Amino acid sequence: xxxxxxxxxxxxxxxxxxxxxxxxxxxxxxxxxxxxxxxxxxxxxxxxxxxxxxxxxxxxxxxxxxxxxxxxxxxxxxxxxxxxxxxxxxxxxxxxxxxxxxxxxxxxxxxxxxxxxxxxxxxxxxxxxxxxxxxxxxxxxxxxxxxxxxxxxxxxxxxxxxxxxxxxxxxxxxxxxxxxxxxxxxxxxxxxxxxxxxxxxxxxxxxxxxxxxxxxxxxxxxxxxxxxxxxxxxxxxxxxxxxxxxxxxxxxxxxxxxxxxxx
Ligand SMILES: [Zn+2]
Numbered sequence: 001x002x003x004x005x006x007x008x009x010x011x012x013x014x015x016x017x018x019x020x021x022x023x024x025x026x027x028x029x030x031x032x033x034x035x036x037x038x039x040x041x042x043x044x045x046x047x048x049x050x051x052x053x054x055x056x057x058x059x060x061x062x063x064x065x066x067x068x069x070x071x072x073x074x075x076x077x078x079x080x081x082x083x084x085x086x087x088x089x090x091x092x093x094x095x096x097x098x099x100x101x102x103x104x105x106x107x108x109x110x111x112x113x114x115x116x117x118x119x120x121x122x123x124x125x126x127x128x129x130x131x132x133x134x135x136x137x138x139x140x141x142x143x144x145x146x147x148x149x150x151x152x153x154x155x156x157x158x159x160x161x162x163x164x165x166x167x168x169x170x171x172x173x174x175x176x177x178x179x180x181x182x183x184x185x186x187x188x189x190x191x192x193x194x195x196x197x198x199x200x201x202x203x204x205x206x207x208x209x210x211x212x213x214x215x216x217x218x219x220x221x222x223x224x225x226x227x228x229x230x231x232x233x234x235x236x237x238x239x240x241x242x243x244x245x246x247x248x249x250x251x252x253x254x255x256x257x258x259x260x261x262x263x
Contacts, residue, residue, distance in 0.1 A: 001240075003247040004029070004037040004222065006160060006184035006214025009055070011048040018050060022058045024218075026065055032222045035244075036066040038214070038251055040099050040129070043072030043082065052085045052095070061094040068251060070097035070129060074105050075113035083116065090124045096251040097158070099129040102140035109140045110147050118152055127156040127250055129182070133164035142172050149176040156250060158212070161185045165192055168199045174207055180250060181207070184214030187228035188221075201232050208238040212247050 009021040029037060041047075041055040050058070052071040059067040071086040073079070089095035098121055102109050109130055121128045132140045142163065149157055153176075160182045163169045167186055173179045181203060186196055204211045215225035234242065 001036075001244040001248075002032075002034050003213070003244045004032075004034045004215050004217070005212040005247040005251070006182050007037045007039055007217045007222075008049040008219065009039065009058075010218040018054055018058055021050070025067065028217060028222055029066065032226055034222065036068065036247075036252075038070055038096065038247065039067050040070045040097075041072045043074035043077065043099070043101050043105070045078050045082070052082065052089060056089055056094045061092055068096045069094060070099050070251075071095045072099045072101060073117060074101060075107050075111055076105055079113065083120070087120060090120070090126055095126070097127045097129055099131075099160075100140075101131050103131050103134065103136040103138075105139075106136070107139065109144045118148070118155060122152060122155055127158050127180075129158040129160050131161065132159050133161045133166065134185075137163065137166075142169050145179070146173060146176070149173060149179050153178055156180065158182050158250070160214070161216070162200075162203070165189075165196070167196060167203065170203050171206075177210070180210045180212060180246070182212045182214045183229070184225070185216035185220050187225045188216075193228065197228070197232060200229075201234070204232070204234060204238060204242055208241050209246060211242050212250070213243045 010024045015021045015024045039055055039059065041052045042049050045051050055069045059065060059069055071089050073082045073086055086095060086098060098117060130140045145159060156178055158180045162181045162183055164186045170181050183200060213229055215222045
């Protein structure tokens, strides 16, 4: 079983319609042996990577082709309306998470306008994902994320990109069992591979139940990420958690339900 816990619909000139984007994603999954993926929608109501509504209608609950949607939301755009869409999506089991694009967008993880989002996530047992690292790191840097992890100990908080290229910073949040690390996009720059591989291996081995394989396709390459992470020296049991079981537990098995397949 292989789950890519972080993908988006493709952009560009060859895939224009959402139907074409859907087919491109499914073909990419098949080619790379990806059984299921977590598809992250944009927080904007009109977007090339698909809005919440676009993604939910392409991959509806119960008939989703192994593609599970995370909804995006932003305090900077149509907030109330998007919140209702997300609430509805979670109720219908069409959404498995909520993404905050901190850094892509100029708001902090601690922005008070997000309290209602965290409350919704807590009430429904839905994980909250946030963009980290790359440019404009300050909006979701370690101390900011720590505040939220501390304020909401029951909230499952997924740090996307693990503050790349400073992925070693993850160690500072090892003491917060509600924080998870998504390694999407960290295998994007071959000149940094050696250092990243060393740090990634340390994190994965130290907190093996809190790490998620992801590619950030199609901004990044599925092939490149798979080969990078398969080259790490990981014990079989940890590898299974990283490549599938953790994602399944965090996103796909609702709170309180036992997953018979995870033993
Ligand atoms: Zn992404």
